[in-house]
Amino acid sequence: MQIYKVGGAVRDRLLGLPVTDVDWVVVGATTEEMLAQGYRPVGADFPVFLHPKTGEEYALARTERKSGRGYGGFTFHASPEVSLEEDLIRRDLTINAMAEDGQQNLTDPYHGQRDLENRVLRHVSPAFAEDPLRVLRVARFAARYAGLGFTVAPETLELMRQLSESGELQALTAERSWKEISRALMEDQPQVFIQVLRDCGALKVLMPEVDALFGVPQPEAHHPEIDSGIHTLSVLEQAARHKQPLTVRWACLLHDLGKGLTPEEEWPRHIAHEHKGLKLIKTVNERFKAPKDCQELALLVGQYHTHGHRALELKASTLLELLQSFDVYRRPQRFEEFIVACEMDARGRKGLEQRSYPQADYLRGAATVARGVAVQPLLEKGFKGPELGEALKRERLKALKAYKESR
Structure with missing residues (x-):
């Protein structure tokens, strides 16, 4: 032995x-x-x-x-x-x-040691092409070791391309796929994972909704990088750079899916892409059976990220609706993750990676103000049931108006 x-x-x-x-x-x-x-x-x-x-x-x-x-x-x-x-x-x-x-x-x-020295990810034998999960694994290793200069060998990428075209990827279970995807998103450079999947044709098989973003232009004034797919990779890169959790990274990957549905004649504008993208986000969530917290945050970020960017302009009533949508009174952490996802979106733009994002503190302050409205005085006034809910809403709106005027 x-x-x-x-x-x-x-x-x-x-x-x-x-x-x-x-x-x-x-x-x-x-x-x-x-x-x-x-x-x-x-x-x-x-x-x-x-x-x-x-x-x-x-x-x-x-x-x-x-x-x-x-x-x-x-x-x-x-x-x-x-x-x-x-x-x-x-x-x-x-x-x-x-x-x-x-x-x-x-x-x-x-010759693994030689490939380590040359910074190459290379398959061992042609049997590599028998296991579709290896497409995801190699892309994950590329994301993990990109910072050390590793790249995928051309002949290995070709085998990955053949696997992607063979129909074998569809045989992967949601659980196995999610395990690899979630691990890859938590690597130092998760955007490399998505790029490698795209390079070998696997992205359009596994996540056609994400693949559809590449080549779709956005207004250059807001997005100097122009391409929606490149922007998504940059947002994911920022999320990793700022050590964000999996929930935020997943939301960053899916936040702009609606832009892939915009008719070409409307480019580079993407009117109501937030609403259009919700069905696609839900589809991707369900395809990989993502955990509930990942699913919920991805949908909320998809729907409200432009609200986050326009936070300073929002009416107090719209601000209150936003806070209510996140249930900030019982789930404050989810709203915090929304805020940082919006900040990663704002930083994931060419040349704007270091930009300040005053919306973040503004939204945190609004949440604190809304949560600070006491229920006891309303109970003492005799409010109960639905009436108590409406009275609480009025008091929170009043507090948010005062907060907005004080800024």
Whole structure:
């Protein structure tokens, strides 16, 4: 029995990055031998075990063969005869197909170390094209390592393009797709993830609503970058740069989908794009079964982001309606995420990345004023039920008018 550290732990150590998750491969062992040493089985489809003390995953060396569509369409074969090289060749990228023993002696049959040095994301073998999930994974790695200068090898991008055109991407489950998308959006440069998907034709398969934004112009006075797709990438970049949570990044990606529906004769204006985009945002949310908080914020940002930009001009009554729509009294955090999404939208414009956004503090102040209106005095006056709600609304409107006049 020989045990090797494999995959990301080896890759990140060689890159000088922190190693978080460690995967192990066991060569020359049987299931019975693993159980005899106290390892606990966890894999239903193939032999994976948890170490009796550390709880880390140890997998028996295995080969795989395509047997159906999609991510799960594989049969696995694990036995003591499977070599380390045979196990490594089934992996996605050369930089993930390296192993090291307990003395850090490197096994690198597919030149992963060379590709690390050259900053290239390259597939290990033609079997790469058998797993559609790898399109998303490679795009995610591109987003993670873009800051180090990594790019996707042209021949790998071509395989990704073939996969995108094959219909295999449609076989991915919503859960698997969302897991990759959500992880990619939380990388340092999530806009690279979207760009790579577009470069290989996967974006128009997975998110045609986002893909449709590229090539659609906007008024240059407000959008020096002009292209709606480029703007969306820039907004996403700003959200990552400012360390925003997944909810905000998802909303930033989807906020302008309505612009993809504008007839060409109306370009570069996009009248009522906020309302037109809601159906598309809902469709994308449902396609990937995004978490409820992501879905809700994306819809609210899509509908109200231009309200955010015009906050200083809004009438007190419109401001109150905006606050009510977000339920700022019970869910203040959601309104805060809306504010920062609007700020990322304002900064995601060529040459305007450092612009100030006074609307943010103005909206925060308005929310504080509205929440500060006390209910007790109205109860003491005898208001109850629907009448109490209307009285509270009147008092909040009065407070917002005073706030607006004081600014």
